[in-house]
Amino acid sequence: xxxxxxxxxxxxxxxxxxxxxxxxxxxxxxxxxxxxxxxxxxxxxxxxxxxxxxxxxxxxxxxxxxxxxxxxxxxxxxxxxxxxxxxxxxxxxxxxxxxxxxxxxxxxxxxxxxxxxxxxxxxxxxxxxxxxxxxxxxxxxxxxxxxxxxxxxxxx
Numbered sequence: 342x343x344x345x346x347x348x349x350x351x352x353x354x355x356x357x358x359x360x361x362x363x364x365x366x367x368x369x370x371x372x373x374x375x376x377x378x379x380x381x382x383x384x385x386x387x388x389x390x391x392x393x394x395x396x397x398x399x400x401x402x403x404x405x406x407x408x409x410x411x412x413x414x415x416x417x418x419x420x421x422x423x424x425x426x427x428x429x430x431x432x433x434x435x436x437x438x439x440x441x442x443x444x445x446x447x448x449x450x451x452x453x454x455x456x457x458x459x460x461x462x463x464x465x466x467x468x469x470x471x472x473x474x475x476x477x478x479x480x481x482x483x484x485x486x487x488x489x490x491x492x493x494x495x496x497x
Contacts, residue, residue, distance in 0.1 A: 373407060380412070387416075389423070402431075406439055413444075428461070 368386035371377055375391035383399040390405040396412040401419070404410065408423035418433040421440045430447040438456035445461040453459065 371408075373405070396427075404440075406437075430466070 368388060369383050371381075371387070371389045371391045371393065373390040377391070377393045378395060380395040381387075381393055381397045381399070385399070386401040386403075387397070387399040388403045388405070389397075389408045389410065391408060393410045393412065396414070397410055398415045400417050402414070402416040402421075404419065404421045404423045404425070406422040409426070410424070411426045413427045413429070414425055415430045417431070419429075419431045420435045420437065421442065422437040423440060425440075425442045426444065428444040428446070429442060432449045434446070434448045434451045436442065436451070436453045436457040436459065438454040440454075441458045441460075443460045445464065446459060447464050447466045449466060451463070
């Protein structure tokens with residue numbers, strides 16, 4: 342009645358084996374040819390080599406030397422080599438020698454290399470989560486729009 346054959350093909354709707362799944366807490370990349378127009382929120386680490394025009398909220402941020410963000414940035418930790426135009430709330434911040442930040446910076450620990458530029462106020466914050474969560478621009482609705490800069494085609 343309920344005879345199960347050993348040679349029966351596997352169901353096509355079975356979940357992928359655990360070895361093929363993406364690891365929890367992985368990372369995301371915004372490549373050098375990408376322009377993101379809109380707010381970005383990532384629970385994983387984020388490596389930005391392109392351009393973001395909107396607010397950014399992530400766990401750990403790496404901002405490449407040619408990358409730029411126009412908007413407010415909030416992260417647990419960040420290594421900034423590119424340009425940020427907007428206020429920053431980052432718990433552990435490293436500003437590399439070629440980096441430029443135009444906006445106020447809230448931090449718990451900061452390292453600024455020779456040659457880096459910060460045009461704004463530096464403010465040590467004992468509890469950054471409280472300071473960042475009171476900013477409605479960072480806690481509002483999030484949207485993402487990716488624009489291919491090589492062909493000016495937008496995808497929503």
